[in-house]
Amino acid sequence: MVQRYDALIVGGGPAGSTMARTLTQRGYRTLVVDKQTFPRDKTCAGWVTPAVLELLAINPDDYRRENIMQPIHRFRIGMMGQKAVENDHGSEPVSYGIRRCEFDHYLLERSGSDRAEGVKFKSLERTDDGEWCLNGEYQAPLVIGAGGHFCPVAATIGEGPGSHETSVTAKEVEFEMTPEQARHCRVREDTPELWFCRDLMGYAWVFRKDNFLNIGLGREDPDDLKQHLNSFVARMQAEERIPDDLPGKFKGHAYLLYDHAERPLVDDGILLIGDSAGLAYTQSGEGIRPAVESAFLAADVIQEAPDYRAASLQPYADRLRERFGTREVEHEGGGLDLPDWAKLRIAPALMKTHWFTRRVVTERWFLHEHVPALETAS
Structure with missing residues (x-):
């Protein structure tokens, strides 16, 4: 029936x-x-921002009674091959890891x-x-x-x-660390790390939520994804930021x-x-x-x-x-669009500055603090 x-x-x-x-x-x-x-x-x-929790009427204190909700206060951002820049966003969480x-x-x-x-x-x-x-x-x-x-x-x-669609392909692994792995992880719980590929076609991340570690990388050219991911993981392990023994395989997904x-x-x-x-x-x-x-x-x-x-x-x-x-894709000309060579020349210098990594990368691109709250009929 x-x-x-x-x-x-x-x-x-x-x-x-x-x-x-x-x-x-x-x-x-x-x-x-x-x-x-x-x-x-x-x-x-x-991770979810306070704006999402407010829209969904979720109280972080209530949620974390039975689930992981990791407050985020800082970000560590860099371009691969360069030194990272750390920015402290204050005592109030700017996002939460879930x-x-x-x-x-x-x-x-x-x-x-x-x-x-x-x-x-x-x-x-x-x-x-x-x-x-x-x-x-x-x-x-x-x-x-x-x-x-x-x-x-x-x-x-x-x-x-x-x-025919220009999608991002990403691979990621998330696992609960053993006491030994936790001792060999230098990533702070309140400080996600974002590492941009030098060709600006994607970025990698390392994100610790309580005792769970999430590592991944996403790019717009899936043919080079595995190579970039392996290189990133090897570098993070060489710098002793993540454990040497990562369990399981990286899982993939795509999005537009x-x-x-x-x-x-x-x-x-x-x-x-x-x-x-x-x-x-x-x-x-x-x-x-x-x-x-x-x-x-x-x-x-x-x-x-x-x-x-x-x-x-x-x-x-x-x-x-x-x-x-x-x-x-709906634009028909007009507007200012820097050529790729200009972006590649400018980006490394910008990624070394606290102003760009905080005001643009974190606050604008990832936290969208400039976007007002959504007004709905509910």
Whole structure:
């Protein structure tokens, strides 16, 4: 027997769970469908800013009673091959380190939505009455794609995820250190380290959260990813910043940067949010805040829409543009854009300064302190 809902949400990450909670609180009957069973591992460096916690109404003290939430007060930033610059941001945390397996499970648990975990996406078909039927089991007039870069819903309304897209590929490992490994780790819990590739095509990170260590590197040219990652890890080990014996393999994932994404965002009865819509911040690749904000923006449009035709859902795309700006791929000339050779010549010098690494890299690119809080209908 087919189960009917007001909305089907494919993907239970921060975007999907935020959408589920928001719509459920507004009286919609929702179902979150995810191919994995939570809690599950998620490849991600894993930090959230106070702005995200405020928007999600999460009290850090309450959250950390059962989960890791590492306050961040400092950043150590450099370009590979150069000395790092350390900046202290004061006594109040400017961000918090989280484990995605815990954070995503926490958000989904409190969503109040029905859930179908461990269910793979097999089919999405129109019914005779114009609604959508997922896997022949779940039916709704609206389907929300929140399944990340490779979201199957995104594939139904465009060319789909593929090599034609300019995506970032990243590899990361996160593990709990043994006492011996902890003794050989010089990375401070409150001080994430960011190391930019000299060709400016990506960056690496080392991030300690309590006794868990997260190491990774992301680049826009996946062919050279393994070489850059191995070189970075070897250097960090030679400098005795991370343990020599890293357990397990580095796991990979991909995502679209906002400026480079060209995916359609809406169709009749379909809407994309989070990484499935390609919303990660262009400079940092951080995707949690735009994912959460996109869910709130979409929920407002859904509530206001007279129906779920593409034209009625189009205001969602307009509000994303108002919030995050016009994508680079939408620009038709104009503006100042430095050539690559100029960027490569200037960047090493800038990365040696406290002003640039703090005011631009940290506060603007990664923390987005200049971005005002999102106003929503909730």
